[in-house]
Amino acid sequence: MTVPAVLDVPTEAPMTPAAERILDAAGTLFYTHGIRAVGVDSIAEAAGTTKKTIYDRFGSKDGLIVAYLHRRSLRWRSLVLDFIRPLPVGRAQALAVFDATDEWMASWVRGCGFINAYAELGGTDHPGVEIIVEEKAWVRDLFAHTCTAAGYPEPEFLAGQLTLLHEGSIVARTAGAQDDASRVAKLTAQILLDVPVGEPS
Incomplete structure (x- = not known):
């Protein structure tokens, strides 16, 4: 039986450990302090990584927000x-x-x-x-x-x-x-x- 689209949730795409840390840190900071208030520097520090790694994995801050x-x-x-x-x-x-x-x-x-x-x-x-x-x-x-x-x-x-x-x-x-x-x-x-x-x- 076909599952209605509204009941079908895609699985999360696998990520590298670094990308996981970045997204976890960004999620906490975005939710706690606001998307506009949080800079890439703060995310990099919280994730224990570099701005370059963030841009390599997500392209931009907007990509990370998405x-x-x-x-x-x-x-x-x-x-x-x-x-x-x-x-x-x-x-x-x-x-x-x-x-x-x-x-x-x-x-x-x-x-x-x-x-x-x-x-x-x-x-x-x-x-x-x-x-x-x-x-x-x-x-x-x-x-x-x-x-x-x-x-x-x-x-x-x-x-x-x-x-x-x-x-x-x-x-x-x-x-x-x-x-x-x-x-x-x-x-x-x-x-x-x-x-x-x-x-x-």
Whole structure:
């Protein structure tokens, strides 16, 4: 049976040990201090390598930013799919996205790395923007897939509602200091799924 594209996550491409150290260091620094604030010198020092090695492996700082966002995307998607795969297709899987988010965000106290990156890169032609936009679209597509599988009459509209709940819970958890945001969002999602509200005519 063909696996829907939204459920298929590519494996991470193998890298040299030096490239791994660089990407690990860059990821920590970008997330903690911001993409624009972190220079290649700081990344090289944290990774125990040289600027030349960074440019040899990633081409430029922009290339490193793209690699950081791409790897973050793959790891986030893998976590979500690990949560939903054992569950019955449909409603239970949609709700499990909120459980996955709760676990993911417990390790990332500065909020969503994609939202943070978009705050710095949005409105530019930086190649990282496309990864961020695709990541948010993937969440909505995943909800649409689960709602379609569950047989809801307007799965795309319902997916949009669930996506707003999901993204809002991430912001509320960090900027709003609401530690139970994912749990509250899941409870609200249950109400939506039990009594779905159709798109206004």
